[in-house]
Amino acid sequence: MSRRTEAPVIKILTLFPDMVREVLATSMAGRAERQGNVRYEVVDIRDFAVDKHRTVDDTAYGGGAGMIMMAPPVVEAVESCRENAAAPVILTTPQGETFNEDLTLELLAELREKGEIILICGHYKGIDERARELVVTREISIGDYVLTGGELPALVIADAVVRRLDGVLHNRDSAENDSFTATREGGLDCQWYTKPPEYRGLGVPEVLLSGHHANIEQWRAREAARRTQERRPDLLPESSSGRSGDRNSD
Numbered sequence: 001m002s003r004r005t006e007a008p009v010i011k012i013l014t015l016f017p018d019m020v021r022e023v024l025a026t027s028m029a030g031r032a033e034r035q036g037n038v039r040y041e042v043v044d045i046r047d048f049a050v051d052k053h054r055t056v057d058d059t060a061y062g063g064g065a066g067m068i069m070m071a072p073p074v075v076e077a078v079e080s081c082r083e084n085a086a087a088p089v090i091l092t093t094p095q096g097e098t099f100n101e102d103l104t105l106e107l108l109a110e111l112r113e114k115g116e117i118i119l120i121c122g123h124y125k126g127i128d129e130r131a132r133e134l135v136v137t138r139e140i141s142i143g144d145y146v147l148t149g150g151e152l153p154a155l156v157i158a159d160a161v162v163r164r165l166d167g168v169l170h171n172r173d174s175a176e177n178d179s180f181t182a183t184r185e186g187g188l189d190c191q192w193y194t195k196p197p198e199y200r201g202l203g204v205p206e207v208l209l210s211g212h213h214a215n216i217e218q219w220r221a222r223e224a225a226r227r228t229q230e231r232r233p234d235l236l237p238e239s240s241s242g243r244s245g246d247r248n249s250d
């Protein structure tokens, strides 16, 4: 089995590279790159336009309102940065599989194994269907609503994956018992408190101040289960409906 020594790379293809770079340099995402856990490559799709005006979109064949991103710049942008032919090329689209915890872990495994994942940000009415057919291997939606562009979805996906890479999160912002994790059996996290012990007449549950670790863990597990039951009963293992809203499990 080969051991990868270089940091895996997340490549984002976009018409708005500055917006993407700015977010990736900030907070946890930026720290992960500075620590060497991951590398980001932001590719400007406009660099692959063929005319002097750097045109990347045109009107739709058949007519209708809205511009379409042309196939050649998108395909050539992917080909320019793809190093591993087996790496996933993901199109952000409201028509894709809905992004969730399972998909996060799948992409994490692919990133580790293949060394890169490529995310394409669409704009306008989306990309020419032929670009999808030629280079896209997977399509992901971040929910049933439509945004103006794929930058926010690509950044959402990158953030969710990067925070699960080894060494990115320190104890102070641990992900091990967050909502949807195996620790929470796929359910929601419990509620959390910090200082002060009283604020505007509201205290903290006694058990959390007791120093009794076993009781605290029990309380947290019970509260997590209660919140899941109350807010997302569809996440409970015994629920016959399964994970509602999760198109991946259809």
Ligand SMILES: C[S@@+](CC[C@H](N)C(=O)[O-])C[C@H]1O[C@@H](n2cnc3c(N)ncnc32)[C@H](O)[C@@H]1O
Pocket (backbone or CB within 6 Å): 091, 092, 093, 094, 095, 120, 121, 122, 123, 124, 125, 126, 127, 140, 141, 142, 143, 144, 145, 146, 147, 148, 149, 150, 151, 153
């Ligand atoms: C206005 S949208 C295009 C919507 C497309 N005509 C449709 O109705 O399916 C422009 C771009 O934003 C991105 N986008 C918008 N909503 C999204 C979502 N919910 N999930 C992922 N990407 C989305 C995609 O990259 C898409 O190509």
